Amino acid sequence: MDKVTVIMGSISDRETMEKAAEVLDELGISYEMKVLSAHRSPDLLFEYVAQLEGKGFKVIIAGAGGAAHLPGVIASRTLLPVIGVPIETKVMGGLDSLLSIVQMPGGVPVATMGIGNAKNAALMAARILAINNIELRKKLENYREAMAQKIKDIKIR
Numbered sequence: 123m124d125k126v127t128v129i130m131g132s133i134s135d136r137e138t139m140e141k142a143a144e145v146l147d148e149l150g151i152s153y154e155m156k157v158l159s160a161h162r163s164p165d166l167l168f169e170y171v172a173q174l175e176g177k178g179f180k181v182i183i184a185g186a187g188g189a190a191h192l193p194g195v196i197a198s199r200t201l202l203p204v205i206g207v208p209i210e211t212k213v214m215g216g217l218d219s220l221l222s223i224v225q226m227p228g229g230v231p232v233a234t235m236g237i238g239n240a241k242n243a244a245l246m247a248a249r250i251l252a253i254n255n256i257e258l259r260k261k262l263e264n265y266r267e268a269m270a271q272k273i274k275d276i277k278i279r
Contacts (some may be wrong), residue, residue, distance in 0.1 A: 124180045124255065126153040126247045128240075129170075129196065131186040133157050135209045138238050139185045142207070145244035149261050151251065160186070160195040167192075171199045181247040184232075185240060187211045190222035193232045203250055205243045206232045 126146060130139045139155065146153045158167040174182065182200070185207035186192035193206030208219035216237035224234040235242045245262075252259040 123152050123178065124251045125178050126151055126181045126183060126244075126251070127174060127179050128153055128155045128183045129158055129167075129185070129192065130155070131157070131159050131161075131184075131190075131192045131209075135185045135187060138207065138209050139183075139240050142183050142185075142240035142244040142247075145241050145248070149244075149248050149258065149265070151244075151248060151258070158192075160191040161189070164195070167195065168199060171196055174200065174202060181205065181250050183207060183240070183243045183247055185209050185243075186223070187216070187219045188213075188222075190219040193223050193234075194226050194230060197226065197230050197232045203247075204232050205246050206234045207240045207243045208234070208237045210238045 128139055128142050158170055160167060182196055182202050182204045184193040184196050184204055187209030188211055190208060193204050197204040206223035208216050208223050210216035211218055220237050223232055226232050233246060248258060248262055252262055
């Protein structure tokens, strides 16, 4: 079974990253969540990332705020796709996080979502997994149809 890991740089990022977990749960995608810091626990982070492929993980979602180095550091240590989620901050509203993640140097790609948009990170992870998973692709099609139906059902007058 393909798995996703959701890594956050701090426990304070949990509220944002739970949105990814909700989507992964809804789609029936196996995942685990970890708090690992690129700055405060780099050795633990490197050890964890080194084991991911061997444990069947296929996609990494990494949320970080402020300097937001976590997604890029992870991407420098693996060939698995990394999806970055900039966490909203008090100082710059998350713009600092967004710029830190999106401005990766050539050769170290990180797919970057909007500020706080862990939901889209999970949907992107699901799309990556759905390339080789017909059942998951159908779930994504149903998810999209349900979104459209909600719009269709809106009655203004």
